[in-house]
Amino acid sequence: xxxxxxxxxxxxxxxxxxxxxxxxxxxxxxxxxxxxxxxxxxxxxxxxxxxxxxxxxxxxxxxxxxxxxxxxxxxxxxxxxxxxxxxxxxxxxxxxxxx
Numbered sequence: 041x042x043x044x045x046x047x048x049x050x051x052x053x054x055x056x057x058x059x060x061x062x063x064x065x066x067x068x069x070x071x072x073x074x075x076x077x078x079x080x081x082x083x084x085x086x087x088x089x090x091x092x093x094x095x096x097x098x099x100x101x102x103x104x105x106x107x108x109x110x111x112x113x114x115x116x117x118x119x120x121x122x123x124x125x126x127x128x129x130x131x132x133x134x135x136x137x138x139x
Contacts, residue, residue, distance in 0.1 A: 043073040053082065053114060069101055070109075077107035081136075084114040085123040095127065099134045109136045 041061045045068040048054070054062055070079035079102060083095050095111075102109060111131045117123060131138040 043068065045069075045071050048072065048082065051082065053112070069103075070106070071112075074110075075108075078110070079106035079108070080110045080112055082112045082114070083127060085117045085120050085127070088123050088127055089117070092126070095130050099130060099136065109134075111136045111138050113138060 041063050042057060044051075044054070044062050044064050046064045046066045048071050049064055071082040072080040074080055081095075081098050081102060083098075088095060099111075111127070113124070113127050115124065128138060130136075
């Protein structure tokens with residue numbers, strides 16, 4: 041089971057999850073829990089472009105309480121270079137794996 045934050049309901053990325061159940065809960069800090077110690081945060085590059093400080097705040101809220109921290113990035117821009125560079129730097133400095 042993947043536990044998803046309630047605000048992720050309707051995320052088009054969830055349509056790719058087929059062989060695993062998704063359970064939505066309120067009050068979850070990461071966007072998804074893929075296991076007891078595996079936290080996943082989601083960002084789309086379009087959203088990052090509109091809200092450049094959002095990712096940093098999310099990573100700070102996540103903290104270091106999970107053994108594995110993953111940033112799942114959706115590349116949804118025609119020219120993603122600048123935004124992807126900023127997301128990559130945020131992930132690198134926060135010691136989060138970027139997918």
